[in-house]
Amino acid sequence: MATVLAxxxxxxxxxxxECRRAKKEMPVRxxxxxxxxxxxxxxxxxxGLRKRFLQANPDCQANVCGCSGKAEHIHHMAxxxxxxxxxxxxxxxxxxxxxxxxETHPVEAKALCLSISRxxxxxxxRTTYAPEEAVV
Numbered sequence: 001m002a003t004v005l006a007x008x009x010x011x012x013x014x015x016x017x018e019c020r021r022a023k024k025e026m027p028v029r030x031x032x033x034x035x036x037x038x039x040x041x042x043x044x045x046x047x048g049l050r051k052r053f054l055q056a057n058p059d060c061q062a063n064v065c066g067c068s069g070k071a072e073h074i075h076h077m078a079x080x081x082x083x084x085x086x087x088x089x090x091x092x093x094x095x096x097x098x099x100x101x102x103e104t105h106p107v108e109a110k111a112l113c114l115s116i117s118r119x120x121x122x123x124x125x126r127t128t129y130a131p132e133e134a135v136v
Contacts, residue, residue: 042086046086049091050091053088053091053093057093058070058071058093060093060095061092061093061094062095062098062099063098064098064112066098067098069095071095072095072096073093073094074091075091075092075098075099075102076092077090077092077114077115078115078116078117078118079118081118084118102114102115
């Protein structure tokens, strides 16, 4: 690891500005990435997919209370973890009002098939998922 001589302002009462006691060698550290290389690649793919999906689906697909009708958000029905971020089968074009409702009412959203529990349903079953009880 590379080192660089860095100085700090001292807090000693007898010093003015910098002193020898405040100087020491400090390692130069590389900054921590916001996302891994793999996740950064997925996010770049998602940006293009999101734009194309919203162009193909301009109307809100949820239509729950307070719906404005114009889709501006993508709701990931089974979350955004791993490959679910770029899985178009997992996308739902929604307006901001519906997206907020879906996120704040998870039980009702699952009953209306607007959200899917990724713990209970496998990927191949998502297209045929239907809740046993509808709670509204």
